[in-house]
Amino acid sequence: MTQDEAKLKAAQRALDFVQDGMSLGLGSGTTSAIFIKQLGERVKQGLRVQGIATSDASQRLAESLSIPITTFDQCPELDIAIDGxxxxxxxxxxxxxxxxxxxxxxxxxxxxxxxxxxxxxxxxVDTLGRFPLPVEVIQMALPLVSRKLEALDLNPKLRHHPDGSLYITDEGNFILDCACGSIPDPAWTASELRGIVGVVEHGLFVNMASLALIAGDDGVREVLP
Ligand SMILES: O=C(CO)[C@H](O)[C@H](O)COP(=O)(O)O
Known part of the structure; x- marks a missing residue:
């Protein structure tokens, strides 16, 4: 099975968890985009859901597929968030x-x-950290946060687009990608990052996911925490 086929299988399985009338969090990235497209098909067939998107790109995609978009004002609680x-x-x-x-x-x-x-x-993975850990930073605080991340041996590098221009998030911030290697205690690293003024958020999600649908040659496995 190719990686794209596996992404499709995981996205399709996620649809099994979606029921009529639900409010959904719509993730970002290629796997989430596949899920949103599949969801759009179901909406076309009459499924009634509403969603809050996690990026401008996902919101545009959902809107192009006529998936109703809502806000936390109208809908402060979501039934399920589905993301890569x-x-x-x-x-x-x-x-x-x-x-x-x-x-x-x-x-x-x-x-x-x-x-x-x-x-x-x-x-x-057995241990997080092979993928560089993204840290979102307020623009004016970049030099200060960079130094603090270096002091923690996190090896930060400012994210750029492939054309060399600076990467700016949907919220107008910079990203420092930290090629820090193995993260044996994600909760500890998350709390160190949380304590740095100027860090808006980071990519460690600890004690948040309730289920992972992992697709590979052996089918789609349901992995629990
Ligand atoms: O966190 C994300 C975006 O901020 C994505 O979920 C993550 O990068 C995975 O993306 P893909 O499904 O394309 O591999």
């Missing part, structure tokens, strides 16, 4: 933010009764 991940580690600790959307992704996941991760099996 860059790494899925023990206890379903995650690294997210490869697509730069981890701030809204964490807000949306935190507002959901269930947070379901969809991923192909290449994302499963």
């Amino acid at each position: 991940a860059d790494e899925v580690g023990p206890d379903l600790a995650l690294i997210k933010g490869g697509g730069g959307a981890m701030l809204r992704e964490k807000i949306v996941a935190g507002a959901a009764h269930r947070f379901i991760v969809i991923a192909d099996s290449s994302k499963l």
